[in-house]
Amino acid sequence: MSVFDILGPVMVGPSSSHTAGAVRIGYVTRVMLAEEPVQAHIQLHGSFAATGKGHGTDTALIAGLLGMKPSDMNVPKSFEIAREKGLQYSFENINLRDAHPNTVVINVKGKGDRCIKIQASSIGGGRIMINRIDDIEVNFSGENNTLIVHNRDIPGNVSRITSLLAANDINIATMQLYRHQKGGFAVMILETDQDVPQDILNSAGALDGIIKVTYLNAVTV
Numbered sequence: 001m002s003v004f005d006i007l008g009p010v011m012v013g014p015s016s017s018h019t020a021g022a023v024r025i026g027y028v029t030r031v032m033l034a035e036e037p038v039q040a041h042i043q044l045h046g047s048f049a050a051t052g053k054g055h056g057t058d059t060a061l062i063a064g065l066l067g068m069k070p071s072d073m074n075v076p077k078s079f080e081i082a083r084e085k086g087l088q089y090s091f092e093n094i095n096l097r098d099a100h101p102n103t104v105v106i107n108v109k110g111k112g113d114r115c116i117k118i119q120a121s122s123i124g125g126g127r128i129m130i131n132r133i134d135d136i137e138v139n140f141s142g143e144n145n146t147l148i149v150h151n152r153d154i155p156g157n158v159s160r161i162t163s164l165l166a167a168n169d170i171n172i173a174t175m176q177l178y179r180h181q182k183g184g185f186a187v188m189i190l191e192t193d194q195d196v197p198q199d200i201l202n203s204a205g206a207l208d209g210i211i212k213v214t215y216l217n218a219v220t221v
Contacts, residue, residue, distance in 0.1 A: 018055035021122025026064020
């Protein structure tokens with residue numbers, strides 16, 4: 001157990017799960033969108049829906065989408081800042097089957113028309129778990145360097161990505177493979193020991209069969 005586990009994150013309160021975790025979910029969603037968000041539809045499940053407003057979950061999620069961290073003193077002012085920056089947003093409650101009580105679904109569109117749908121949970125102490133990306137089930141925390149590769153479910157894509165990383169001396173710590181259906185769309189989640197430079201990300205994105213590459217740097221997230 002680390003000091004972080006005992007004391008929790010440095011944050012603007014009142015709750016590590018409802019506030020700090022929610023900020024981080026919004027922030028990670030912004031990173032995975034990979035451009036300035038301009039429109040977001042946010043669906044709150046369970047405790048997020050029941051008590052989130054009183055704990056500032058709504059303002060926390062918007063703050064994260066704006067690029068704020070849990071310790072940013074402007075988190076409570078996120079609605080006002082969102083209006084100034086032209087970020088349109090809406091909220092509704094939703095009931096999800098077999099989901100963590102602190103779960104949210106965020107549909108977000110970027111300035112350059114990129115879109116992403118994220119389902120994520122705040123699991124306590126400011127930590128989060130990404131459960132779904134674009135309706136494909138995944139399972140990662142973002143606490144490690146994480147490469148997220150959207151690809152077509154055809155032979156060779158996994159080996160092309162792993163060979164590219166190996167050729168550049170980047171070690172894969174864990175790898176998870178998910179797909180919507182056979183021959184459809186798939187997602188690779190690769191946690192790496194080293195940071196993945198932008199030129200390698202660009203090379204990965206240019207490979208045949210690769211649709212989109214997103215990267216979470218553990219230091220910045």
